[in-house]
Amino acid sequence: MPMSNEYSHESIDVRNYFRILRRRWIPATAVFGSVFVLTALATFLQKPVYEAEGKLLLKKQGGATIADLEIGGLGGLEALSSKSSPVQTEAEIIRSEPILRQTITALKLVDDEDQPLETKDFIEALTVFNVRDTDVLKVTYKSIDPKESADVVNRLMDDYLKNNIETNRAEAASARVFIEKQVPEVAAKLKNLDLSLRRFKETNGIIALEEEAKVSVEVEGNFYQEAAKMQSLLINARAKSRALRNKLGLTPQQGEDINALSQSTVVQQALADYQENERELAEALKVFQPTHPTVLDLKEKRIALKGVLGEQTSQIIETKQPQPLRNLQAGESRQSLTDALVEAEVERLGLEKQVLSLAQTQAENKRRQGIIPKLEQQLIALERDRIVAQTTYEELLKALQQITISENQNIGNVRVIAAALEPKEPVSPRKAFNLAVGFFLGGLLGLGTALLLEALDTSVKTVQEATGLFDYTVLGNIPLLKDAEKMTRKGLDRPTPDLVVRDSPRSSVSESYRMLQANLKFLSSDHHVQVFVVTSSIPKEGKSTVVANLALALGELGHRVLVIDADMRRPSQHQVWELPNALGLSNVLVEQKDWHEAIRPEDDQLDILTAGVTPPNPVPLIDSHHMAVLLEEFHQAYDYVLIDSPPLAVAADALLLGKMTDGVLLVTRPGLVDTGSAQSAKDALERAGQKVLGLVINGVIPENEPDSYYYYYAQDYYGENSGGKQSKAKKKKKKADVNAVERS
Structure with missing residues (x-):
């Protein structure tokens, strides 16, 4: 079934509205007239209302704690979340009950019945809003008394400033007490870290670990070159020693013993006495019989001299084995060969010790290289902890100094940039505007009434x-x-x-x-x-x-x-x-x-x-x-x-x-x-x-x-x-x- 009301059809045009108004002109006119007359009466009977305004600038302030240093400081205007606005938060503080009550009490504001003004009535006349894209708050107050409107705005801003300063002082005092407790603890922690770092360096022989690592790498390359050189010398020394031993038929120890005995004056003197006794005995045997007392005396002396020679020999070469007489005294040629053997052995042994020492040093260097990363990690951790503690300690001292200054000053993070002046012209009623609104609203309601009656009327009209x-x-x-x-x-x-x-x-x-x-x-x-x-x-x-x-x-x-x-x-x-x-x-x-x-x-x-x-x-x-x-x-x-x-x-x-x-x-x-x-x-x-x-x-x-x-x-x-x-x-x-x- 088609719709009964022509104004609700898709093809409705302006003429349909005129026809509806023609049919319903009486109620539409009555509604329009009533609205317009009531608006005019309300406009002309309303008392003039004045509005005073002041402006506040909100700013950041220096830090009071280590956290405050990062986020803007004591009394800072930083938001706690991405959706909150610090400036709007301050606006709500201005509208809070304690500050409003202070202003009401100070100015003795009353309502129409001469009773103390209620906070809710005060808020209805008060407007606090953020000027767009700025950190400025505009504070306005409406009153039928122009002087009262200006006084309220100025007093409210003063009360807010005092509250802001007191709040900042309270925050500063609380932060100071906290910092004063933290300073000794951080100082003790820093001292312990210094002691731990010194002990770690002493225990691990660390002077400059980074330089040590660089040197260790360079030394490692030198080790390989030196080891190759020493091995070459050792091979030559061993070959020379082996050739001399083969020529003398002596072991390296025997060569050393012969060399030692040849160089000992005591042994050589004992050997000379023994040889002299042998010569005399040989001559005596030529003259006397073996049983002749002279021969016997010489034999006994020989035995005694041999014992002395043995004792002297054992003292030098520290052996109980009797040494052949040929080993006690060598010829010039043999002596030269023996000296060369000894020198070759000394050189060989020296080279072997050097090679061993070099290998040990190289092994120690490798071991050191293996633990250097771990030592570096531990050293970095200790130094990092010390730096953190040192920084914290310095920041605490700096914050303590700043908080002491903040606690003793009378400056907040808000200042008045425009005090309220007594308004000269009322803001309401706006007669021309109100009458225009009444005319427009009356026409709109009149048209709405006609349309509503038309909608309620189910008769067929056209x-x-x-x-x-x-x-x-x-x-x-x-x-x-x-x-x-x-x-x-x-x-x-x-x-x-x-x-x-x-x-x-x-x-x-x-x-x-x-x-x-x-x-x-x-x-x-x-x-x-x-x-x-x-x-x-x-x-x-x-x-x-x-x-x-x-x-x-x-x-x-x-x-x-x-x-x-x-x-x-x-x-x-x-x-x-x-x-x-x-x-x-x-x-x-x-x-x-x-x-x-x-x-x-x-x-x-x-x-x-x-x-x-x-x-x-x-x-x-x-x-x-x-x-x-x-x-x-x-x-x-x-x-x-x-x-x-x-x-x-x-x-x-x-x-x-x-x-x-x-x-x-x-x-x-x-x-x-x-x-x-x-x-x-x-x-x-x-x-x-x-x-x-x-x-x-x-x-x-x-x-x-x-x-x-x-x-x-x-x-x-x-x-x-x-x-x-x-x-x-x-x-x-x-x-x-x-x-x-x-x-x-």
Whole structure:
């Protein structure tokens, strides 16, 4: 189902808003006026409000602790997280309860009841915000007293500055106590690290470890060269020693012993005595017998001298083995060879010791090279710890000095860059602005009210909505009659429809009915519509008016037309035609009267069959066989039979009659019928299987239609009062006849 409110359609344009405002101008104007008047009253009755402002500059301050040195110092404005703002944090401190309470108390601020001003009321008049892209805070305060507004801002900034200084001092004192505790501990730690570093160097023989590593690498290369050289010399020495030993037949030890004995004067003297005794003994044996005392004495002396020689020899060469005499005294040649052997052995042994010493030194150098990285790592760790401790100690001393200065000074990290001055002009009310806002807001609310009422109004308002809702062929659009006559009957004020086709034949409305009859005539080329029912969704949609004027339009063409008022519950055709209703359709059906007696001729082409006396229950009469026979007779006697039936929302008469006729002509009126009733009527027709000939849209208001050019052109072309009217005498005569019949 299409939407019922034109302003919610996708194709809505500005003209739709104007049409809505035209329909709802009274509540929209009332809302607009109320808002504007209230705004004006509030503006002109409001007391002037003054606003004073001051500015604070927030800055960083020197460090108080080692951590503070890294993040900006004591009272610094660094954020604790990426989402927080230090300047906004200071703004919240200014708005805090203690500082606000100090200002309220100092200035003795009171409310309208002369009571101490509440903090929440103070905050409502106070504004603290950060000037964009700066470290400046702007502080403003509103008051009806300009002097008070300036005093409050200045006092509040002073209280904040004092609080800032006291806070910084408290932080400095706390930091000083902490640092004073840390200094001795760090000093002791530094001393222990110095001692550990000295012991480590002494234990591992470290002077300059880095230089030692470089030298060790250089020495390692020299070791290989020196070792090769020493090995070459050792091989030569061993070859020389071996050659001398082979020539002398002595071992190196024996050569050394002979050399030692040859060089010993004691041994040589003992050897000389022994040799002299041997010579004397040899001479004595030549002279004397072996048993001669002289020979015996010499033999005993020989033994004694041999023992002395042995003792002297053993003392020099430290051996108990007796040495051959040839080893005790060598010749000059043998002695030279022996000396050479000894020198060769000495050289060999010296070279072997040098090679061994060199190998040991090289091994020690390699071992040292292997532990140097570990020593370096340990030394670096110790030195790093010492550097950290030294740096910490120095920073602590520096921080202690700074914190002592900070604790004793009266400087915070905030200063006033603009004190508040007494304002000369009020900031509110801004009369022109308020009135403009009131005008705009009133217009907006007025438009909103109109749209809201339009949304709550479920009535069908335009031809377009009616067409989309019913989805039937539109056979005619009948403009609204502006000057309908009214008459009062039985205390009921009911509109009496104008017979515009008769009274104003050249009007645009009359032409609309003629277009309706033309569309109805050519509705179907294979089946002529002759007898049909005219009904509506709800009462007062103008179906009786449509029936009467459509009958006149058909009669103008020379057709025999019969109008039947089948709305026995609330008949109206006798009022339209100003006819008596004493005898009509109900009498024909109930009393079996001849229908010719009940017919009232209007002119040569048009006859009227009124409803007659209202029966208790019209449905049995409408749904009777007699009614069907009667309609068949009318079909034979007339060219067109128009049946005015009750609305679909009131009774089922139209559905019953529709089955007996050529179809149903549905009349609807925008602005009167609602979407629910219209949909119910459409559903009822579909459920009953009725043949709906088409839709007649009655009471069209051109101003409400988005495409209303036709109506304006038709009015300009035809003129609303161009046709002749029925004479007053004729009307009065008809009324007299009607009254006479009713009295009878």
